[in-house]
Amino acid sequence: MxxxxxxxxxxxxxxTRLDWGRIHPAMLDGLQAALEPHLPQVDYRRLRRDFLFLRRMGKIRAEQTLVEAPATDSLARALVLQHVGPVPAAVLQQGVDGFFAPEEAEYxxxxxxxxxxxxxxxxxxxxxxxxxxxxxxxxxxxxxxxxxxxxxxxxxxxxxxxxxxxxxxxxxxxxxxxxxxxxxxxxxxxxxxxxxxxxxxxxxxxxxxxxxxxxxxxxxxxxxxxxxxxxxxxxxxxxxxxxx
Missing domain, CATH: 3.40.50.1000 (HAD superfamily/HAD-like)
Known part of the structure; x- marks a missing residue:
């Protein structure tokens, strides 16, 4: 039964079938807006590029190994590339929340x-x-x-x-x-x-x-x-x- x-x-x-070309810039803007008050020293142009690259690599690894790559981990690694860290978990989560907010609003x-x-x-x-x-x-x-x-x-x-x-x-x-x-x-x-x-x-x-x-x-x-x-x-x- x-x-x-x-x-x-x-x-x-x-x-979740969205116009990613329209939404993606807003997602990156949301990431920066959420992090900038806490991490003003970051090069955000570089962070945007590195974060997206690490997310793509994480997705490929997850498909191959079935081990998930959380967005907060990708963000922390992108910040480490600029010698920023350790960053409090709450700040990382705020950044990820800002990133995903425009996507979630479109569901x-x-x-x-x-x-x-x-x-x-x-x-x-x-x-x-x-x-x-x-x-x-x-x-x-x-x-x-x-x-x-x-x-x-x-x-x-x-x-x-x-x-x-x-x-x-x-x-x-x-x-x-x-x-x-x-x-x-x-x-x-x-x-x-x-x-x-x-x-x-x-x-x-x-x-x-x-x-x-x-x-x-x-x-x-x-x-x-x-x-x-x-x-x-x-x-x-x-x-x-x-x-x-």
Whole structure:
């Protein structure tokens, strides 16, 4: 019997398909504005370049090793290149928060998601988010501001867990917090290589979603999800059947 459902964040609960060319300069401005009162000696033109480079390298390493590179770590390393540090953790977090604020402001709810989560909670299902992200505060803030956080018992983010999906340990961490066995849980996400493959490796059922209308294809040799759905309403029908 299904007792818990874990959700991916981006393009599952919230659309994160943004105009990065427009938003990225504002993100770097936000980083500088947050740090400058604390670190006026920094060469911010160089910091912007180094921070972005280290984030790109961290993303590549994370894809290869499944070890996450938190944004605060990338920022601290960029500052060390200018012989600035150690910088208090709170200041690093302020800088990262300033960097991500313009991005988070652009997120939009996937239509029908709040209603679907509310119905699952009424049915007694425990809900969680498992997200690959370099900043846990970004994910929690986005969930809170879109009124989704009250539905969730747990939020597990790779930046805090240390490992990324599809590493099974991040799924098992969420299930342990929920006090639910893998066979009693399902993962709902939009990416086969991370959400579906990781959930299946952890012993969970897996639902591939195509809520934005341009995905959902499963190649012949790929790991198979237990279901593919195109809307939150269709997702609910699948999950309710597994609760029987």
């Amino acid at each position: 299904l007792r818990a459902v874990c959700f991916d964040f981006g393009d599952t609960l919230v659309s 939009s709810l996937v239509a029908g998601i709040p209603e679907a989560l509310a119905r699952l909670r009424v049915m007694g299902v425990k809900l969680a988010v498992i997200s690959n992200a370099t900043c846990g505060a970004l994910i929690r803030r986005a969930l809170e501001r879109r009124m989704l956080l009250p539905f969730l018992a747990e939020v597990v983010v790779s930046a805090e867990h240390g490992r990324c999906k599809p590493e099974p340990s991040i799924f098992r961490s969420a299930l342990s917090r929920l006090d639910v066995a893998p066979g009693q849980a399902a993962m709902v996400g939009d990416r086969l290589p991370t959400d579906i493959a990781g959930a299946r490796a952890a012993g969970m059922r897996a639902v591939l979603v195509d809520f934005l209308g341009d995905g959902g294809h499963v190649p012949p040799n790929a790991i198979r999800p237990d279901a593919v759905v195109r809307s939150p309403e269709e997702m609910l029908r699948v999950l309710k059947a597994w609760m029987a």
